[in-house]
Structures are given as C-alpha cells and as structure tokens.
Amino acid sequence: MSSASPLEIATDLFNTVDFNKKSLLISASAIVFNPTFWNIVARREYRTRFLTRAFGGAQAACYALAVTIFSLGLVRDFLYERALRDQPSHPLMVGDVPTYAAYALLALGNTLVISSTLRLGITGTFLGDYCGILMDSMVTGFPFNITSAPMYWGSTMNFLGSALLYGKPAGLLLTILVYVVYLVAIQFENPFTAGIYAKREKERAQTAGREGKKEL
Numbered sequence: 001m002s003s004a005s006p007l008e009i010a011t012d013l014f015n016t017v018d019f020n021k022k023s024l025l026i027s028a029s030a031i032v033f034n035p036t037f038w039n040i041v042a043r044r045e046y047r048t049r050f051l052t053r054a055f056g057g058a059q060a061a062c063y064a065l066a067v068t069i070f071s072l073g074l075v076r077d078f079l080y081e082r083a084l085r086d087q088p089s090h091p092l093m094v095g096d097v098p099t100y101a102a103y104a105l106l107a108l109g110n111t112l113v114i115s116s117t118l119r120l121g122i123t124g125t126f127l128g129d130y131c132g133i134l135m136d137s138m139v140t141g142f143p144f145n146i147t148s149a150p151m152y153w154g155s156t157m158n159f160l161g162s163a164l165l166y167g168k169p170a171g172l173l174l175t176i177l178v179y180v181v182y183l184v185a186i187q188f189e190n191p192f193t194a195g196i197y198a199k200r201e202k203e204r205a206q207t208a209g210r211e212g213k214k215e216l
C-alpha cells in the first residue's frame, strides 16, 4: 500500500464528487434554506407577532412553526439521501470500519437530537422563545452538559454517519456545509435568544421592584 498524505486523500475524495448531478445542488440548497427560513420567520414573529395573530395564540403559532420546521427537516433529509444515491462511492469509505463508524455516529447523533428534544419540549426546541413562550430557567441537564447546541451537533453527526453508511464523498462535502451553516446559525441565534431572556429578566426585576414597594 502506498502512503498517501491526508491532503492527497482529501483531494481524491473531492475528485470523486459528481458535481453534474442536480440532486447535489438541490440538497445543498435545502441545507442552507432551512435555518435561513426559520430565523427569518421567527424574528419576524418576535417583532410583529404575525404568527400569533394568524393562529390566534402564541402556543398555536409555535406549534405551527414547529410542524413547519420539522417537515422542512424531513424534506431536507430526503433530498440528502437522494443526492447520496446519485453519487459515486469511494473505496476508502466502503467496508467494515466506515460502516461501524457510521452506526456509532448515527447512534450518538440521534441520542443528542432526541434527548435534547425531550429536555426542551416542542416549544423549547422549535423557537418558542421567539413566540413569547420562554423557558423558566436555562436547561443544564444531559445533553446540555456536554454541548450547548446538541441539536445542531447531533444533526451534523447524523449527516456524517449517513455519508459513511453510503460510502459517498459527496456526503462528506454536504456534511461540511451543514457544519458551516449551523456555525453561522449559532452565531446569529445565540445573541438574539440571550437578548430575549435578558429583556425578560429586566421586566421581572422591575415587577419585583414594584411589588416590593407595594408592601411598604
């Protein structure tokens, strides 16, 4: 066996990707579209309450948003799988080792995604705070004691696991895209959410101040 450098291996994997397949571009578009969509819609809801008004309540608005985001996720996963099927595999990614690594990644990824959904609940998972449904306190238990964004990293692991399961270098490329998109989303979402909670704390402090005065 020749000893190829990591760069040579990466180049070889990259050259295996068939960029002429439309499904690759479609899958990449869906990966970029989803977080863009939910951030735009959720921020608009926060500013204007257009969903709360349309659905006659914050709870209903949040559930509608949840169903939409979840469905878009299913579509994105479907398009990813279809893109992988259209792509050539690479010998380095086929065999027992990649397959076992794929199962491990999928198990870990799904554990992170499912446990964080259970921990946060539907409204906590799907941007409820933008609809005015705030959590009482910060969630700190598993999986949030491992990572602050278990949903995103779990999802990234699932993409990587599927790429390995199919043995497709195009899946690695799309996984890198998922990773970058989530990194950007976190940079964008975390300060905004922190702002929502800071505002609530300020209002709580003011209310407590008023009630303190009443007792005097």
Ligand SMILES: *[C@@H]1O[C@H](CO)[C@@H](O)[C@H](O)[C@H]1NC(C)=O
Binding pocket: 141, 142, 145, 146
């Ligand atoms: C996170 O919490 C789980 C269960 O509550 C625990 O088993 C695990 O050791 C914790 N991990 C870390 C890194 O603290």
